[in-house]
Amino acid sequence: MKLDGPYDAKQVEDKIYKLWEDSGFFNPDKQAQTNADFTQTDADKKRNRGVSVSQRKVRVSPRQSFTIVMPPANANGNLHAGHALVMTLEDIMTRYKRMQGFKTLWLPGLDHAGFETQVVYEKKLEKEGRSRFNMQPQELYNEILEFTLENKKNIESQIKKMGASCDWSRLKFTLDNDIVKEVQRTFKKMYDDGLIYRGQRIVNWCSKHQTSLSDVETESKEKKDAFYYFKYGPFTIGTARPETKFGDKYVVMHPDDKRYANYKHGQTLPLEWINGPITATIIKDKAIDMEFGTGVMTITPWHSDVDFEIAERHQLDSQQIIDMRGKLLPIAGEFAGMKITEARPKIVEKLKAKGLLEKIDENYVHNVPVCYKCETAIEPQILPQWFVKMKDLAKKAADAVKAKKIIFIPDNYRKIFLYWMENSIDWNISRQIVWGIPIPAKICDTCNDGFPDLENTLTTCPKCQSTLRGDPDTFDTWFSSGQWPLVALGYPNSKDFKTFYPTTVMESGSDLIFKWIPRMVIFGLYLAKKVPFGTVYLHGLVNDAKGQKMSKSKGNVINPLNITEKYGTDALRIGLVMGNTPGQSLALDENKIKGHRNFANKIWNASRFVLTNLARIDADNYADLRGSKVVLSAHQKQHLKELKALVGEVTKLMDNYKFYIAGEKIYHYFWHTFCDKIIEEAKPLLADSKTRQATQYMLLEILSTSLKLLHPFMPFITEEIYQQLPLKDKKECLMVAKWPN
RNA sequence: GCGCGAUUAGCUCAGUGGUAGAGCAUUCCCUUGACGUGGGAAGGGCCAGGGGUUCGAAUCCCUUAUCGCGCACCA
Numbered sequence: 001m002k003l004d005g006p007y008d009a010k011q012v013e014d015k016i017y018k019l020w021e022d023s024g025f026f027n028p029d030k031q032a033q034t035n036a037d038f039t040q041t042d043a044d045k046k047r048n049r050g051v052s053v054s055q056r057k058v059r060v061s062p063r064q065s066f067t068i069v070m071p072p073a074n075a076n077g078n079l080h081a082g083h084a085l086v087m088t089l090e091d092i093m094t095r096y097k098r099m100q101g102f103k104t105l106w107l108p109g110l111d112h113a114g115f116e117t118q119v120v121y122e123k124k125l126e127k128e129g130r131s132r133f134n135m136q137p138q139e140l141y142n143e144i145l146e147f148t149l150e151n152k153k154n155i156e157s158q159i160k161k162m163g164a165s166c167d168w169s170r171l172k173f174t175l176d177n178d179i180v181k182e183v184q185r186t187f188k189k190m191y192d193d194g195l196i197y198r199g200q201r202i203v204n205w206c207s208k209h210q211t212s213l214s215d216v217e218t219e220s221k222e223k224k225d226a227f228y229y230f231k232y233g234p235f236t237i238g239t240a241r242p243e244t245k246f247g248d249k250y251v252v253m254h255p256d257d258k259r260y261a262n263y264k265h266g267q268t269l270p271l272e273w274i275n276g277p278i279t280a281t282i283i284k285d286k287a288i289d290m291e292f293g294t295g296v297m298t299i300t301p302w303h304s305d306v307d308f309e310i311a312e313r314h315q316l317d318s319q320q321i322i323d324m325r326g327k328l329l330p331i332a333g334e335f336a337g338m339k340i341t342e343a344r345p346k347i348v349e350k351l352k353a354k355g356l357l358e359k360i361d362e363n364y365v366h367n368v369p370v371c372y373k374c375e376t377a378i379e380p381q382i383l384p385q386w387f388v389k390m391k392d393l394a395k396k397a398a399d400a401v402k403a404k405k406i407i408f409i410p411d412n413y414r415k416i417f418l419y420w421m422e423n424s425i426d427w428n429i430s431r432q433i434v435w436g437i438p439i440p441a442k443i444c445d446t447c448n449d450g451f452p453d454l455e456n457t458l459t460t461c462p463k464c465q466s467t468l469r470g471d472p473d474t475f476d477t478w479f480s481s482g483q484w485p486l487v488a489l490g491y492p493n494s495k496d497f498k499t500f501y502p503t504t505v506m507e508s509g510s511d512l513i514f515k516w517i518p519r520m521v522i523f524g525l526y527l528a529k530k531v532p533f534g535t536v537y538l539h540g541l542v543n544d545a546k547g548q549k550m551s552k553s554k555g556n557v558i559n560p561l562n563i564t565e566k567y568g569t570d571a572l573r574i575g576l577v578m579g580n581t582p583g584q585s586l587a588l589d590e591n592k593i594k595g596h597r598n599f600a601n602k603i604w605n606a607s608r609f610v611l612t613n614l615a616r617i618d619a620d621n622y623a624d625l626r627g628s629k630v631v632l633s634a635h636q637k638q639h640l641k642e643l644k645a646l647v648g649e650v651t652k653l654m655d656n657y658k659f660y661i662a663g664e665k666i667y668h669y670f671w672h673t674f675c676d677k678i679i680e681e682a683k684p685l686l687a688d689s690k691t692r693q694a695t696q697y698m699l700l701e702i703l704s705t706s707l708k709l710l711h712p713f714m715p716f717i718t719e720e721i722y723q724q725l726p727l728k729d730k731k732e733c734l735m736v737a738k739w740p741n
Numbered sequence: 742g743c744g745c746g747a748u749u750a751g752c753u754c755a756g757u758g759g760u761a762g763a764g765c766a767u768u769c770c771c772u773u774g775a776c777g778u779g780g781g782a783a784g785g786g787c788c789a790g791g792g793g794u795u796c797g798a799a800u801c802c803c804u805u806a807u808c809g810c811g812c813a814c815c816a
Contacts, residue, residue, distance in 0.1 A: 003775090005775075005776065005778095006776075006778065007776095007778090220812085220813085220814085227815095227816095237816075238815085238816065239816060240815095240816075241816085252816085288815095288816085289814095289815055289816085291815085292815040292816075293815070293816070296816090297815090297816040298816080299816075300816090304816075305814095306814080306815090306816075307816075364815095366814085366815070367813090367814075410746095412745065412746075413745090415744080415745075416744080416745065416811080416812095419744070419745095419812085420812090423812085423813090510810095511810090511811090513811095514811085514812090541810090545752090545753075546752085546753085547753075547754095547809095549809095578755095578763090578764080579753080579754055579755060579763075579764075580754090581754085581755075583745095583746080584746080584747080584754090585746095585809085585810085586753090586754090587752095587753050587754080589752090589753065589764095589765075591752095591753095591764090591765055591766085592753075592764065592765065594765090594778080595764060595765065595778090596764095597778065598776095598778040598779090599778090600778090601776065601778050601779095602775090602776065602778080602779085604775090604776080605775045605776035605778095605779085606775060606776075607775085608775050608776080609775035609776080610775085611775095612775070613775090660755075661755075661756090664755075664763070664764090667763095667764095668763080675775085675776085676780080676781095679775075680780095
């Protein structure tokens with residue numbers, strides 16, 4: 001007997017994965033099921049009364065496509081628990097639909113992950129005592145490329161380890177030539193359509209990584225700082241950042257503030273400031289909060305978002321105070337060249353000596369934006385960069401969602417999506433890093449304007465005739481991954497694009513509801529005029545057993561590959577899914593996985609029992625059992641009726657993406673109904689020649705149906721057992737067997 | 742400050758109008774030939790608090806509290 005106990009995943013998984021790969025059925029072009037499998041007979045029709053419309057449709061149009069484009073996994077490290085959940089959920093959806101006869105494509109992909117990967121690589125350099133700033137860009141690029149390609153291979157094999165039934169023949173990488181070209185074409189197209197512009201605008205600058213970042217690449221961190229009140233002419237101004245105040249020559253107040261009604265907008269007044277006398281100009285602007293501080297502030301447009309906006313509104317001058325390394329510029333006089341932290345107390349000291357310090361509030365708590373990777377405080381800077389005009393694009397995306405062209409699971413993410421779309425600001429897509437897709441543009445040294453140049457033909461500035469140089473920047477990763485569903489399918493002209501776009505489901509982590517999902521919708525609508533997917537399924541974070549966020553510093557990181565090593569992939573998969581509601585974070589408990597390993601063993605042993613009893617008793621003809629006339633007892637008929645009810649229930653749950661309940665139902669049925677009751681009852685019946693054959697038939701029927709229902713969740717063990725079942729209408733593999741109805 | 746989510750058995754969580762559920766953990770029993778990674782049984786919850794709607798509320802509405810996540814900011 002092949003099913004020797006206990007179940008040993010190691011003996012099975014690699015072998016079975018190879019069987020699937022060799023079968024070619026990961027590729028939707030290889031059709032597994034004949035149309036005859038799905039032709040509705042009268043008996044089917046009768047059976048299917050009361051079954052949902054979507055299920056009937058499956059049989060009527062069998063080769064309708066079902067597509068998932070895999071969120072491209074970052075090729076800069078190992079598979080983590082979050083990936084494991086992604087692979088499991090998407091594989092469940094894919095296997096389910098494949099078994100239902102859909103033309104099913106799950107397209108795998110990997111991401112060069114621009115800034116993310118560069119940060120990982122810079123850490124590596126740091127450990128080696130090297131720095132990217134001492135390297136030629138090309139040299140750095142080549143090293144990161146090598147690093148990424150190595151990791152890419154690694155993570156591919158880890159995805160396979162999870163049992164992912166994706167079509168490897170269609171594997172895409174975000175730096176594939178065709179993708180790079182298409183992303184660059186999009187840039188040009190958007191520029192021509194007036195949706196991308198070169199702007200001299202304020203951006204988030206990380207002085208450690210020496211690049212600008214988009215809003216979603218910053219985090220806010222609560223900080224307690226001193227808050228200083230200074231005399232500024234007749235006013236008192238408050239600030240937490242005295243070091244930015246050198247160039248402040250505008251003093252701003254709310255137009256309705258009665259306290260300052262005597263001062264007129266545009267009025268100037270002389271006053272004494274840090275490095276001597278200056279002339280200040282009064283500005284009235286509604287952005288001022290009358291309740292805060294004294295209701296008066298000076299502005300530093302070069303180093304503050306809010307101030308920048310005020311300056312834009314009133315067309316005010318602005319001056320850089322802090323350089324790109326976080327040091328003070330010559331405007332700071334004696335403080336020039338100092339780092340902010342060093343200069344701050346000295347500046348306060350000087351102002352105090354001049355009698356301009358009014359008071360200090362030591363307990364000022366505020367949130368400061370920091371780089372999401374290194375937690376360095378973001379220094380806003382004004383830089384010439386490429387920006388995407390978001391307003392109209394975002395509105396179209398919001399309209400599509402409002403028109404229910406995209407459904408969110410869970411539903412509340414719809415609100416979050418819409419909120420985000422209504423508050424989006426122009427998107428800075430220039431990054432000052434080498435690892436990414438180059439921005440195909442030329443920059444003029446004289447007028448600083450930029451011009452897209454796909455063919456690399458421009459040499460002189462169309463505006464001022466000066467010399468142009470290539471833009472050294474690369475695209476924000478989200479600019480390319482935002483186009484992922486399009487470019488992965490070969491937009492605009494490929495056969496795949498025509499067949500599989502728009503895709504059916506986008507399954508992704510809920511944290512990407514801002515970063516990624518909206519951008520895909522925007523690009524999909526802009527380029528293909530169609531939403532990129534009809535359903536967005538968002539899973540939550542995978543936490544540790546106590547529900548704590550995994551982190552290296554806490555030392556509670558669970559490596560999914562260790563779990564599969566110990567308990568088998570199937571156990572991990574069903575453990576990740578059962579009881580995991582979409583959108584909610586999940587506690588990954590090793591004990592729980594152990595329980596599911598036991599379940600796998602239970603399946604193994606029950607199958608052995610059934611097979612042994614088929615073999616021992618009726619060795620010659622058990623393969624024909626299903627076709628033979630068997631007389632079932634009323635009780636046995638009842639069992640089959642219950643099985644049918646389970647199939648209906650599970651199918652409905654699967655259709656509604658309620659995998660967490662579907663999995664639990666099958667688990668429960670298999671263990672506590674099939675094993676505990678039906679098999680136990682069957683033992684004496686198998687010993688009696690009068691009831692033997694009917695019982696054999698019933699057991700095989702229930703076992704084979706259960707394996708089909710379990711297959712999307714636990715593909716390896718179910719396939720291994722299926723391969724050994726004596727079924728008459730057996731498929732090449734369970735993966736493409738027909739989902740029961 | 743705003744938004745979203747959570748609050749149910751010791752723990753992790755399901756359950757969206759009809760007498761409270763799962764897994765794990767706990768206690769007791771079972772050395773039978775699929776499986777001890779097993780089987781049988783048991784204990785354990787005023788479903789966060791308050792109010793409302795309803796014949797009936799864990800479930801719908803309002804409100805309070807606590808926790809988590811996100812967003813925005815006050816110079």
